[in-house]
Amino acid sequence: MKYQYYEICIGPGPFLPGDDSNFWMCIHGVRQPTLEEAEQFLAEDVKNNGGKVLAVNRISAEDASALYDLSLEERWPVFGEKVVP
Numbered sequence: 001m002k003y004q005y006y007e008i009c010i011g012p013g014p015f016l017p018g019d020d021s022n023f024w025m026c027i028h029g030v031r032q033p034t035l036e037e038a039e040q041f042l043a044e045d046v047k048n049n050g051g052k053v054l055a056v057n058r059i060s061a062e063d064a065s066a067l068y069d070l071s072l073e074e075r076w077p078v079f080g081e082k083v084v085p
Contacts, residue, residue: 003028003078005064007057008038010046015054023049026068029079032058041079 006029009015011022025045027038039046039053046052064070 003030004032005059005061006032006038006079007055007059007064007067008042008053009055009057010042010049010051011054012051013054022051022054026059026064026070027079028064028073028076029081031080032056033079037079041077 006027008025008027009022010025011019015022023045025042027033027041033041033056035053035056038056042053059067
């Protein structure tokens with residue numbers, strides 16, 4: 001299954017483009033998470049970086065590859081995929 005890529009902004013808020021106090025990361029998933037879903041999915045990252053999830057933006061695979069290190073992508077958790085115990 002091919003996943004969609006999403007850019008997530010974590011910060012103290014409010015979301016202001018170009019604000020250097022925000023932390024950006026890339027995830028992949030079967031669908032786009034809401035802000036609340038992204039915050040739950042990334043709870044450890046939110047805790048470590050402070051603040052809350054401020055934005056979730058879909059990005060192309062090309063942009064994800066150009067902007068982020070995808071070398072360990074096969075190990076990433078997938079948002080929206082059922083976890084089998």
